[in-house]
Amino acid sequence: MTQPRRAPLVTKVRAVSDVAAHMRQIELVGPELRRLRCRPGAHVVVHTPDRRVYSLWRHDPGAASMTVRIALHDAGGPGCTWARAVAVGDRVTVEPPRSKITLDGTARYHLFIGDETGAVPLLAMRAALGREAETYGIFETTTPGNEVPDFAAFTPFPWVHRGAAPAAGSRVLLRAVQDLQLPAHPGTAYIAGESDTCRLLQRHLVEQRGWPRRSVLLQPQWAPGRPGFGAGTRD
Ligand SMILES: Cc1cc2nc3c(=O)[nH]c(=O)nc-3n(C[C@H](O)[C@H](O)[C@H](O)COP(=O)(O)OP(=O)(O)OC[C@H]3O[C@@H](n4cnc5c(N)ncnc54)[C@H](O)[C@@H]3O)c2cc1C
CATH class of the missing domain: 3.40.50.80 (Nucleotide-binding domain of ferredoxin-NADP reductase (FNR) module)
Structure with a gap:
């Protein structure tokens, strides 16, 4: 079946780790991630279930995986709460990547x-x-x-x-x-x-x-x- 262009993607958590005192890294996998194309600096909306925006630290189409890094800030919120509790095997819905900024191919530096x-x-x-x-x-x-x-x-x-x-x-x-x-x-x-x-x-x-x-x-x-x-x- 053909998917609508911005249809959410269903993924599963493959790995969770702490990369800094207040930053959690979460790797998501799913067959649809193999076909995604995204520009450096792209972000996704994660259904935590509230919609929250996180940048892609890494997208590896070959491994059908994407990785986000989430700051665990003091004010707290649904994104933080989700990141603190998420576990390997959890199902996670994300929206296809978008870009706001990306690399300028004409930059002098x-x-x-x-x-x-x-x-x-x-x-x-x-x-x-x-x-x-x-x-x-x-x-x-x-x-x-x-x-x-x-x-x-x-x-x-x-x-x-x-x-x-x-x-x-x-x-x-x-x-x-x-x-x-x-x-x-x-x-x-x-x-x-x-x-x-x-x-x-x-x-x-x-x-x-x-x-x-x-x-x-x-x-x-x-x-x-x-x-x-x-x-x-x-x-
Ligand atoms: C394009 C884009 C890319 C982003 N990429 C990342 C990313 O890769 N990693 C990442 O961690 N965040 C990223 N963010 C920021 C993230 O989406 C917000 O911090 C979001 O508000 C976190 O959701 P929450 O549910 O934890 O808090 P919310 O419920 O959204 O916010 C609750 C309150 O917490 C406070 N707050 C929110 N974020 C912070 C913060 N970082 N530090 C201190 N106080 C805060 C505010 O006062 C806010 O009113 C990105 C945002 C955008 C728009």
Whole structure:
């Protein structure tokens, strides 16, 4: 039977592990994952059963598998609750992948900036570029134990730590980006994470460093007081 184009996919949990103090990695498998095509940085809506959006850390069509990494944040919510409880063998419905940002094939170099949630799509995008690409990056989380581990083949980007300082509109990450040594000419920046922080960093690159706005690609992923961020059917 032919499936409607955006029909949800039925998967099963193959593996669950903790990759950081507050980040759980979940591998899903299902025959339909073999046929999917997705761009680096793509995300899926997971029915937890509430709809929640998570980026693909890895998609392996050969193994009919996809892997997500989910931040276990203090505010909690259906996504967090699901990730804490999920077990091998559980059935999980996901919607087919979509992309908001992806790699710019014309970039002179690539700059990746984000918090721990943004690190998931951004490090997957960097991995897709390969080791020879000219890349820069900086990430932020609460403590060293919450840094998101990178793919083994890559030298990790530096992380800064906000401790108990607010993640929203993060001054810690802004200062780190202000201090970043970059080539004199603009490249393409990919910024992902808390919504106000994304806009603060975009403003810095455009207004203080003179980057063209079109060279700064944003993926806001969450915001205080906004449950189910980005999961609307029209997003
Ligand atoms: C395109 C896209 C890609 C994303 N990729 C990832 C990913 O790969 N990994 C990932 O972990 N998240 C990712 N997110 C973010 C994730 O969808 C949200 O954090 C989501 O709100 C989590 O759902 P929840 O049910 O746990 O909390 P919700 O019920 O949605 O939110 C409850 C409250 O928790 C707070 N909150 C939500 N998220 C956070 C957070 N991260 N830190 C602190 N407080 C928070 C807010 O105040 C919110 O009002 C992505 C979002 C988008 C739009």
